[in-house]
Amino acid sequence: MTNPNLTTDSVWRLYHGDQEIARLTVTGADMPWMHAEVETLPGFEEVRSLFSEQEQARDEEDWERADTCCTRIRSALTLTFPDGGPVAEFMLHIHEDGTAGWRWHDEPFDTVDP
Template sequence: MIRNGEVWTLHHGDHTIGRITIDDGDFPWLEGDFEPLPGFEEFKPLFDRSLELVHDHPEEWEAVYTQIESRLELHSADGPAAEFLLHIENDRAWFRWSDTPFD
């Protein structure tokens, strides 16, 4: 069960580059405040581009998102998610995750 106030972290290698404090959710999506940390600025353009493409250009979106998921990990308090789909816009983040890879 996910509780409001739970903190998820975004990692690049051994570095935590962002924090998401959960404050809402509509299964399977969770949503929260996003706090960028040093190192996130390298990935911000990918998240911005992903949002531009997600609805109207699925092939281009997939190529951009592959760069995100291949270089970053999303962690709960229990450790890294096996698979995740994360969107970040300004100070908000929303995502879905799984303990096993998506189909």
């Protein structure tokens, strides 16, 4: 059975509060990573700098700063599956070229038993 969340052309949505600020249209998967084209919507500009800082930190191999950016992104934004359900945990990278890559987990990381 095919997972509809992984289907090419499925659309994941990114929210800042109640406002949808981006649509991520799946172009492929290289599990555990998903890849997409990003359509930014009004409100995205307010958070664009989070993704720019994250990308710069990764380019500079400043992993501590990159992790801090990931935490700030997850704290500020909500990612939803194509069916509209919220993604419990995610690591999202939106690149300057209008593409994105992300991983997700069905359960919040802080509730997973060691």
